Amino acid sequence: MELFTAIYFLLLVYTMITFCKYIFHKRNQCCYMLNYECYTSTDDRKLDTESCGKIVQRNKNLGLEEYRFLLQTIVSAGIGEETYGPRNVIEGREECPTTADALWELDDIIFQTLDKLFASSGVLPSEIDILVVNVSLLSPAPSLTARVINRYKMRENIKVFNLSGMGCSASLIAVDLVRHLFRLYNNAFAIVVSTESIGPHWYCGKEKSMILSNCLFRSGGCSMLLTNNRALERQAILKLSCSVRTHLAADDDAYNCCMQVEDDRDYRGFLLTKSLKKAAAKALSMNFRVLVPKMLPFKELLRYVIVSRLRKKIKSLSIENTAGASLNLKAGIEHFCIHPGGKAVIDGVGKSLGLGDYDLEPARMALHRFGNTSAGGLWYVLGYMQAKKRLKKGDKILMISLGAGFKCNNCVWEVLRDLDDANVWKGCIQHYPTKPSTNPFMEKYSWINDEHLSYIKLC
Template sequence: MIAVWACLLALSLLFIFYKLIDHRISQSCYILHYECFKPTEDRKVSTEFSGKMIRGCENLGLDEYKFLLRAIVSSGIGEETYGPRNFFLSCGTNSRLSDSLLEMDEFFTETLDRLFSRSRISPQDIDILVVNVSVMAFVPSLTSRIINRYKMRDDIKSFNISGMGCSASLISINIVQNMFRAHRNKFALVLTSESIAPSWYNGNERSMILTNCLFRCGGAAVLLTNKRTLRKQAMFRLKCLVRTHLGSCDEAYTCCTQQEDAEGHVGFFLGKTLPKTATRALTENIRTIAPNILPLTAICCFVLLANIQKLGAKFLHIKFERKVILNFKLGVDHFCLHPGGKAVIDGVKHSLGLTEGDMEPSRMTLHRFGNTSASSLWYVLGYMEAKKRLKKGDRVLMIGFGSGFKCNSCTWEVSRDLCDQNVWEDCVDNFPPKSLINPYLEKYGWINEDPWMPPPEIVRAFT
């Protein structure tokens, strides 16, 4: 009798152990494939074209023209980024609803056709669809438009999110992650983009016209699954994801908003407190994710040195050149950082104590594709893959920022050696270039003169 009870107890323990392992495995989240969007060559936005667009804005004066041109030339954005099709037509920046729909249709049709073809997954296999476009809402929604285009199943779970800014990509991944916890053996599709066509600001407020210089067309489609049978085919496995939201703070909430200026022109306001808010959001986020990605010894060493430095400054009046920084390279092999702009990249580099080599993928993405909002992270990841830097077992830290104000981060583990040149195929061998200095700096060099003397044709254009 005792032997029977012992066997039952052992079987029960084995069953509980199996359920725990099975539950943990079923919560896995894998990336099977992803595709970034590359618009056609006739939509490239050069500095010369940007200068013509600015001169065509009726509400800009000579001083605003100088401010915008200086921002473009020194932004770190190169000559091969892409704009929406209407910018190159007679309507210019005065977009219509059809321009926004065409922009989105071109994006998702090309990326999804390629993704379904290369992954050999049918649109009818998709169980979860998440689409994020921050500034544009359509009726019916973009998810419905995609479901109709590809004739997806009628029981598909769809999510259409907006207003999340550049951080929306990881928010979409988090939605899929949570859905995977409740549903097994599913395929999920995340589409992330931004509608640039209606987002041009036609006013003259400097805090709002700056966004005209930074944002470019782009997008990405990501195929995910939690099927354990496909884990060997996966590219990445999600290790952890942390979201930080500072919306309860008025300063953080108002530092980046869509609003009207005094003349009624709609645009995006970027406040002077934005860098400070971004630093605070990053600090809060890193404080949460660090224990999940760094060894305990590294954290203990940091706490010890930070306290020694604090006590030394307080009681011994010792001045330290720089504060102690957590060494994230002890737990991270690659840094996939949002290329929101030159200042954003420099700020993250300083905050995390990274090298210029760590920032290369983000700088090259900004230079080649510009800030494509929430999809930018996937262009950065594509650069690492195209350079054949992602090896099996490597850990990639993704960090994105967004209005509200938000900072979201996650870590991916590379499941196999990756070497696809993807969207970088035609140019990756040319990166990094010898210099990131804008080639039109010589032509527009007068903008940095003091006092500045614009050419006569420029003066005539604004008088």
């Protein structure tokens, strides 16, 4: 009898310990965003119509066909005249960038956003436990994380991760990495810096599939402060609910659709192929198969299953009557934060998810004002929602990012308090959303013909 009592007691103790470990593990899974800061440059680095025209005309490798292609692309890209370009490109040194140019560009973005982040949050650099920096196209030695640690004299035991080659969706990869690290470290602070090196990788050739990147990518970035300290929940602005990462590099078409290469004249650039749209659709579909059950309420999932089954049984049902079979994402999501990779990307994602103009407005306006800033782009979109006072306590935000690899990384955030800070949009948010108008680039440069092209080349 005493033996059974002892065994029962041990089992009870083991159960209690296991339960406590489970509760402790669950408590450590939280990931809060305390604040974020996006980059803005000075007016002398704005790529307005005049500046873009000068840069295009400097490329003596272009023929009339390439000029017309550039004109058509810039007009339809959805980008305005206030985006920021790299200093070496503005100054006409795009064909011979230096290491100093590359590091100056990144230092300007990284240190400006981090200075603002530390000032606004009140957290000291010495308090940071985890540092993640993602820049796809530049990986210097010492690393970019080392430059940050040296600048702010951070602790010697800080955990650092330098991510390169991860593309436009690297920002959510970094956040997901921090989320996993938070399971190992209690009450930790983490910094994530997301930006891109544009200046040294400006394409100076004439291949159409590589010229496109010059029309879309602009200088920009963001720094974020995250924590898993539950005592700071009231100070936080967002809480990460779930995240899902999908990688299609095993598929050759998806792997090759978005890649940095050299053309036949040894000009380095970013190749965007026709397979990009197909790869993006496939990656998004696969990602949502995992993400949707995590972000939508059971009631909506049940409705979808029932309607889908009925549609299969009643084969004669018309297409118009089967519209209800599609998932209603708005049953669990209030806001959609889509990576502003380009007008076609935004419109394509919006169409596939059944989103309206109101849902796509933040991504379209972020693209218009700041261009495609690669991994930092999502946070300009979030900033637009915040500046427009759309984000209310309890709202859910779906972030959708697509990038080279090919990757699709999505996550859901919960808004912890009403947000109305003008942030990076301060001073210009009152002008948005913009109304459709004639593109100034078309007005100024649509006159280019063979005769003018010959003159431009002579100059």
